[in-house]
Amino acid sequence: MSAVHAIMERKTLSEQFLGELAAIFGDRLKLGEAVRSQHGQSETHYDTVLPDAVVYAHSTEEVVALVKACSAHEIPVVPFGAGTSLEGNTLAVRGGVTVDFSEMNQILSVNAEDLDCTVQAGVRREELNAWIRDQGLFFPIDPGANATIGGMASTRASGTNAVRYGTMREAILSLRVVTPDGRDIRTARRARKSAAGYDLTRLMIGSEGTLGIITEITLRLHGIPEVISSAVCSFETVGGAVNTVVQAIQLGIPLARVEILDDMQIRA
Structure with a gap:
């Protein structure tokens, strides 16, 4: 390097x-x-x-x-x-x-009825969840680190709960972006569905700043589950673990988070 x-x-x-x-x-x-x-x-x-x-x-x-x-x-x-x-x-x-962007960290709006919010790029994941918890809402994407929402959008972050809630690709409704020539654009409105033009939102997600600088993000929120249970299961093979998860999803069991650990990962 x-x-x-x-x-x-x-x-x-x-x-x-x-x-x-x-x-x-x-x-x-x-x-x-x-x-x-x-x-x-x-x-x-x-x-x-x-x-x-x-x-x-x-x-x-x-x-x-x-x-x-x-x-x-x-x-x-x-x-x-x-x-x-x-x-x-x-x-x-x-x-x-x-x-x-650490000082550009304002939560601009929360629309509890519509299950969405708009934040500046420097808002951190844990700060957002602390802010909206009293309204019975949470933002589910959890990459492990307490990253900024702008960084998570730029890298198309995901986490162990992607099995139910998806990645940042599914979590973002629209973006405010500054293009390389200095134009201030919004990739979409808050509407869930639109057939007006190109899907610029998905184009920008994961672009890591190469197509523009993300300054504001409108996110999809979810209600906090009333009950959460956790379990640890051991399997003789990775294939057995994968097949169990597939069967659970096919049976409609609402898995919220799945992570696999093998001997090599534990030693690391």
Whole structure:
């Protein structure tokens, strides 16, 4: 990986460009090595790669201004959520500006009757569930880490409860996205069904920032189950475990979460 980093061309940030960023973000523009180092790593096994600058966004409008400035100066932009990525997709391998969404963490609306909500990209999964619990609702996608909703949308996250609730692909109703040329678009409305145009929502989910930067997400919510039971079963073969799960689903048993562990995983 280090050899790859060495050949990646990094463009020096000009004083003019830094001045434009300072005009947008003020003291939320960070150039210190400590902050850049925090944003140059994640849970991945890849080497640390520092961005040239870090900004903390508060609104979609600020992200629009950032992307337009970066586009004009041909500077890369890297979105950063909670830094829980395992794939290295938050690493600024060509330098540029990392935009941190940790302060863009507002729950904008909750529509309990319609079982949906709209949040900013920096809202974390556990924070959202704590907020909506009193209304008898929960957001079921659980990748294990307390990731941001924006990061989960960008990576099409899933978890052990995908067997019942699906992945982020099924959980997202619409997105607000800033395109690479700085346009602010909404991929859909709150309606469950629409035949108007392309399905841009599904196109953006899992695109990891390559098609645009996700700033707001409208999510499908679910009622909290009244009763939850758990069990641990052992099988002599993986095939036996898989067949049991298949039969349970075919019989209509409402499985909410399934995870398989073998000897190798336990040793790890």
